Amino acid sequence: MSRIAARFESLRSQGRKALIPYVTAGDPEPANTVPLMHELVEAGADILELGVPFSDPMADGPVIQQACERALKHHVSLRGVLGMVREFRRDNTTTPVVLMGYLNPVEIMGYETFAREAAEAGVDGLLTVDLPPEEGGDLVQTLSANGIDPIFLLAPTSHEARIKAICGAASGFVYYVSLKGVTGAASLDVDAVAEKLSLIRQHTDLPVGVGFGISDASTAACVARVADAVVVGSALVKLLAANTQDLPAGRAAVASLLGEMRQAMDASQQA
């Protein structure tokens, strides 16, 4: 069983929901990332989503755009990100790591080379924001052959026929984008999310994660009541941005917000 499937199964048996923090690899500098990954796990992360910096992050709001720019000042490449995962895996062999980014760095590396090196490094999933399943056939096959889950997005604009097709192509989990907009947008409508999730569940048994617009513990808890996983990104990245001169303080602030979310989610599951 893949690390992602194993993690969701153990959570399900405990009656808990997955908490998935997103950070951009190499933000604000490369040496910060591996320690941060470990601290996120200690603070309650179940799966880590590691952003691959890209020069043109079209689906991201200003917070993650600037994180990409900070990382790119240090020339953090896709190969560099794989190196970080490899280093993380020396001390952690159980927490799944999903890379999130844009297609072009993967294209340049080549699908085969990427999939092989990513699997060797200990990557469990890949989410390419600008790759809908219609264009993704070759990459999906190559990833699957190397034991990496292709993670696909669903959106408020996805009609039922698309939901069905995308659920068919996905593995690991599916990721529902909670709102029309970019990462870091204001807030989401929990009722609308719940309605869409019940439609999605008619087409898949995979766990369904929800992201975009979750920035505090109470929203995380609300979403956890209807979803299998809660993804939080910009709210954490903002704390790194506010502490670029003091990296340990930045990591501590991130861990503290994530810890609050963990507590609120677990408390609301028990209630």
Next chain:
Amino acid sequence: MSTVSKPQQTPDWRAFPDARGHFGPYGGQFVSETLMEPLEELREAYQRYLKDPEFLAELDRDLAQYVGRPSPLYLAERLTRELGGARVYLKREDLNHTGAHKVNNTIGQALLAKRMGKTRIIAETGAGQHGVATATVAARLGLECVVYMGADDIQRQSPNVYRMRLLGARVVPVSSGSRTLKDALNEAMRDWVTNVDNTFYIIGTVAGPHPYPAMVRDFQSVIGREARAQYLEATGELPDALVACVGGGSNAIGLFHPFLNDADVAMYGVEAAGDGIETGRHSAPLCAGKPGVLHGNRTYLMEDVDGQITETHSVSAGLDYPGVGPEHAWLKDVGRVQYVSVTDDEALSAFHRLTRTEGIIPALETSHAIAQVIKLAPQVRADGGIIVNLSGRGDKDINTVARMEGIEL
């Protein structure tokens, strides 16, 4: 002598893209899931209205009465004599309302927006020409208009910024990334994904996800349809060659497309070599880039070994773009069109040459095409002919040219 070739003797170069927007390995729809349904609605509407007699009649009326089409095909006699080769014909897109070919496309897309019930128009712009052409049609149709423009371009092109504001558009500076056209396109995409219910995104060139490259080409193909008929009428034959500058590639494909199956017509797309291809400071992805994925399609890009998009350079803001329309990528690979490049200095010298010999001040973008004609005309038979797309007029560029020559206006 060139003759009208029989389509069955050549591959049908005009039958692309396929149903999913692919030109061979290029094009496609590389966007986030949220935009897939809106793109499908757009594709459906565009394919329906391009066959709708009422829509086409309205488009033709606007092109005639508002834009001023057909634009003349002008024989540049003095330039021809000086170059001592083929006759040089200028397709006068500079005479269109707003001074460039861009309006052919914004008129078409704005009519589509109205049919689709959208009340808000957004656009990206580099030099400001597409922004002005968009603000113009939005004003005429009474639609809200927001134009994204790189913060550095706003500095470089302040007269066009003021023109857009006069026309009632809101111009939003983009300070992310390289603060130029590609970043403006990113920001327009972010706006679209957020306001997709009421907003129509008018892309200014044959880039972006399907159906944009095909749709913009279809609206710009009026250039080539007219030019082909005008040339046949004037000479009784087809031209030996076509020449156009390539930024994203909309004026070039607009001229080329109706001729693609005329096997004896050679075609030259001219990219910006900036300081010279060998310096790395240029905007010539077809001549010096490699394939990748950006802004919703697969095409040739300027990128580094890690797949990050690199900064571009050209004296002309309208060619300062790291990608190029996917149909051009494919026409390069299959060898139907030759892609060449022209430096800033060559373009500047062509700018002066056309101005002095013909009394026509070309845009700096267009000057790249003129520079290629200057090289090409002496190599073509003397009783032959070349059509060059005079994509825009150069009034917008006089400050840039003066500054480069150390003149204070």
